[in-house]
Amino acid sequence: MRNYVLKKIGLGIILLFCVSFFVFSMIYLMPGDPVTIMAGQLAKPENLEALRHEYGLDRPLLVQYVDWITGIMHGDFGISYKYRIPVWDMVSTRIPISLKLTVITMIIQYAIAVPAGLYCAFKKDKAFDRITVNTSLVLTAVPSFWLSVLLILGFAVGLGWFPASGFETWKHYVLPITAGVLSGLASTIRLTKSEAIDVLNEKYVTTAYAKGLPERRVLTRHVLRNSLIVITVNLFMSLPWLISGYMIIERIFGIPGMGNLMLSSIIQQDFNVVQAIILIITVLTVICNILSDIVLGFLDPRIRISVTGGDK
């Protein structure tokens, strides 16, 4: 198990290295010049040179990368080109907001989707299953941005129950979280259902019945237990995707999260900030991947053996 975790962490570090290099070189892949962007089109050439020197952009690429990555390890993401304040100060306040929303959304989403998906699998082709399948088919065709706007139209503008934007009280959270939950609900239900159906068709479920176990025990100890492997892994894996998907929702509901900041930074060409956010989300992704692998190892004894190079 220890080797297994170490191997996964090693892969994660390689991944981080690759992404960080890509993110770092973004600025050189772009057609524009960061210094011009900072100073504006009308700046004098000597000022540009001074700025270039001030930000260390006149040194060799690799030196810059090493500097950059060392800085980041000490929590220094550089200075925003646009606002001239440390990027970390801009980003750090926003991470908890995004994380809080995503985690709440995820919990609610799974609390609804897993029981619903399991129920659909157990009662396949019955009324509830059919309704769920058809609803989720339609739901997958609805983009989250439109869903959010519709929610605002219905519950904020129309009924006036909840505010349309802001993040001060719990009421502000209702609509964004609803939008977040709904936008991922269909795929989670589908995944749970198909996984549970696969497990239900496994021969060991027949064995469990043949042993004389009561149906309830078969469903909880065998079907549910084994379906949870894939479902839990999926939960961890989808967290970063949810955070990035939340970008749209943050934008619409005016929530000052990471995604919202990233979007405005892209539009304002504040690349330091964009870089920082991409990197942070990648770090989160890598952490989630490692966590999901570790959880998988705990849930499925077959993995532990095959990865640690056990007897078979």
Added chain:
Amino acid sequence: MGEKLLKVENLCIDYKVKDGYLSAVNNVNFELRRGEILAIVGESGCGKSTVAHSLLQLLAGGNAKVTGKAIFNDRNLLELKRQEIEKVRGREIGMIFQNPLDSLNPVYTTGWQVAEGIELDGVSKEEAWKRVIELYKDVKMPDAESRAKSFPHELSGGMRQRVMIAMMLARRPELLIADEPTTALDVTIEAQILRIIKALRDDFDTAVMMITHNFGLVAEVADFVVVMYAGHVVETGTVFDIFDEPKHPYTSLLMKALPRIKKTEGRLQTIDGSVPRITGDFVGCRFANRCPYATEQCRTQEPPLVQVSGTHSYSCFREGGDK
């Protein structure tokens, strides 16, 4: 002869499919007494597994229509309510399956899975674990204690099948259904497993219903034989009836398909064609399309049941079978 344990009468199983009904098992009759080993023989897809699963109400999908009777200890298994059949499974009738890797849950230790059944009888966890170790020793599992703590994928095929047998013997069932118990195993392991099954019959007077496509296995263990083809019983009899005097062409052909040690015949004979899909309005003999002796009569009329002796019967128009 022991007392009568199971009597299957007019068992029919139809699967609902898109365009009507698919007849998987039709009008199957047989009996089984305590201490007897009955083999149901046929190619894959002939309905023998379906019969076995239907007895414990284990047919998957819920689109199977089962009619007829299966009287076991004065109760019709096919009509039992869910809670009632749950009490029969494992306790009165045990069942072991073809592929012992797929048949064990990969996330629990094998011992846990055996103990899980034992605990249904109100036995404490410690007590159940002790029983598991005893059972593992009974089925000649090497290194029983550590094997009980192993996961299924850590065991070999033969060991996994022993686990299955231990699991199904744990509660001393009166009838053991073995669905192709040795198909996935090699020959030496096969012999060991068969020895365990035979010992079980000798020691506890357990009845065994063995489902197989291998006539070699039948000769080795069975007392009685039921030959099935496309959901029909085409011939039944004692193992001597069937081997000495096979009457139905299908039985004869199956036996010719059997590899023998003595190379009397040049090559292994196979039967051409495959088992047909039988839908609701089928008439005639189900074997007609592959039978070397088929006549016009075979394709239009259901063949009669011919009683050769008290124990031996077959259903075919041909007098004297394949002679």
Added chain:
Amino acid sequence: MNQSPIKEFFTSCYKNVNFMIGFIMVLSVIVVAIFANQIAPYGYDAADPTSILLAPSGEHLFGTDNMGRDLFSRIVYGTRITLQVALIGAGLQLVIGVTLGLLSGYFGGPLDKGLTFLADLTYCIPGLIMALAVVTIIGSGLTNAIIAISIVNWASYTRMVRAKTMSIRNQAFIETGISFGESSRSIMFRYILPNIVPVIIVTVSMQLPGTIMSTTTLSFLGVGSMPPSPDWGLMVSESIDYIARGPWMCIFPGLALVYTVFGFNILGEGLRDLLDVRMKSQ
């Protein structure tokens, strides 16, 4: 009984409800796109300051927007953008994905290892983040948005094609081809490619709805189509400021998008059943 395989295939198409509904829905979008000039009563950018934010009526079927443009006409012209996204997006992803997948599956070795690592890498970064990063580099605009989405999506194609190529590569007829001295290129394109066409068709049809949705999302976020384009995503984003005064501005473009994506979705489901290609996401 004696139907030709092609006729049989069309009969089963006809019987497949999902396929038929999806086909009709997608066909209707295509027809609207082709005859947009005839169908739309106004131009997509015909602003009329005297008729701003009019509710739906006989004259303006879906109402007008904040600049007095007829929403129905804009949505009709919007089908062209959506189909353009679908076509270019699918084309780009196909070229990248199929080529890399064939190479990777056929040659194996370090090339395969490298491409697989790259694909795994792409899978690890959330799609929207990567698309935005690409757009940041190459700039905004519809074409760039499509390119960004294709760069995000190439890995799914490559994976499917690679897996299928590998399984076919080991079959006897490939060995025969090699022994006849066929070149690798000829084997890849004349022996393997025709055999993976069903997989490609199904992959395209499964990826298309997502491609349309993601590109529209980029337009909504302001890095895709630029005004005055009648891109449905852009239209929804423009509607937010007028949501109280003209809710139709946000409702109709969204409905059009859902209709199209839903059509492509169930067309894909139908195709998957018809071609019987078993695919699981994991």
